[in-house]
Amino acid sequence: MAKEWKVIDSSLNNHKKLVLGYSVQTVDPDPIFVGMSKKEVNDYFEYLCDENDKSTAFNSIAAMEALFFLDFKTRTRKKLKDPLSRKMRENITSLKPSLEKEILKIWKEHHPEFKSKINKFSGLLTYRHWFAHGRHWPLDLKHRVDLHTVFKLCRELVEELPLKRM
Amino acid sequence: MSLKDLEDFINKNENEKNNDVFNWENEKKEWIDYVDKFYKDVECWLEPLGAKVTYQFNDITLHEESYESYTIRQMQIGISGYQVFLEPIGTMLIGAKGRIDLKGPYGLKKFLLLSKDRINVTVKFKKELEEAKGSMPKSKQPIDWNWRLAPDEIYGDYLQVNADNFYSALLSVVSDE
Numbered sequence: 001m002a003k004e005w006k007v008i009d010s011s012l013n014n015h016k017k018l019v020l021g022y023s024v025q026t027v028d029p030d031p032i033f034v035g036m037s038k039k040e041v042n043d044y045f046e047y048l049c050d051e052n053d054k055s056t057a058f059n060s061i062a063a064m065e066a067l068f069f070l071d072f073k074t075r076t077r078k079k080l081k082d083p084l085s086r087k088m089r090e091n092i093t094s095l096k097p098s099l100e101k102e103i104l105k106i107w108k109e110h111h112p113e114f115k116s117k118i119n120k121f122s123g124l125l126t127y128r129h130w131f132a133h134g135r136h137w138p139l140d141l142k143h144r145v146d147l148h149t150v151f152k153l154c155r156e157l158v159e160e161l162p163l164k165r166m
Numbered sequence: 167m168s169l170k171d172l173e174d175f176i177n178k179n180e181n182e183k184n185n186d187v188f189n190w191e192n193e194k195k196e197w198i199d200y201v202d203k204f205y206k207d208v209e210c211w212l213e214p215l216g217a218k219v220t221y222q223f224n225d226i227t228l229h230e231e232s233y234e235s236y237t238i239r240q241m242q243i244g245i246s247g248y249q250v251f252l253e254p255i256g257t258m259l260i261g262a263k264g265r266i267d268l269k270g271p272y273g274l275k276k277f278l279l280l281s282k283d284r285i286n287v288t289v290k291f292k293k294e295l296e297e298a299k300g301s302m303p304k305s306k307q308p309i310d311w312n313w314r315l316a317p318d319e320i321y322g323d324y325l326q327v328n329a330d331n332f333y334s335a336l337l338s339v340v341s342d343e
Binding site: 019022031032033034035036037038041 | 230231255256258259260261262265276278316320321
């Protein structure tokens, strides 16, 4: 996902340079940019880059969410014998368990060494919900995310947690 | 980077300014003239409305690129209790010689100064002067620029401004219907 983000980010920056390199009053530039000042062009590409960051952050968090659910399904369907899997089978009976209230709670109880990182991931879920539901309410400053922090945390969770996959 | 590198950079830019193929002062004067002609047309179009519409001119300051700021007139129109502004945005734009925004309480419309025949004449940004040296703009004939209303959709038509579409634009920025 980081590679795809980089390709889009680089493409946007290269396109911005191309547009800003247009001579003033050049005929037939891309109609999107006709009549724009340099500041407006810069603002537009800044907005696009920001949208790329936001979308990628959302996708990364959603992918990590999916890994936790896949792990849960693997542990319960295969009836794995380790304490974490047993606890999940005993305590979670719903077909649609809550990630934060059930799955992550059990993870923290059985793997306290990962509690801090799992809590940080839980903190990202407010952003995930806001983005998934159309961003129709103002997001508190404390819930805004930095893409590179998201990348780093998700990478660490994937590399360090004993996540199971079918 | 040394002090000498910085001094060389400053001197290079000063020399380019002095040897400018692109004459900013002429460009600015021409742009201001086009704005004034546009305002004259607007005054004619508003005349039939008599005392129902009022207008005045205010001086504003524009800052463009790395050129010195300058004063230009903004037209303020009073209509049905609302104040609407024809605000010049500038001449250093992408794909247009100039732009005036019509700003009202319910919207914004843009008027662009475009080449009538879409002749491929370019005027360079300062940083491209090195490439432009020795090559004057393709045509030394005066270009026929005219004011056009920018479409709401990106790929719509740029209609030449006349009384009717000016009235439509004005109505759209003062009415929420």
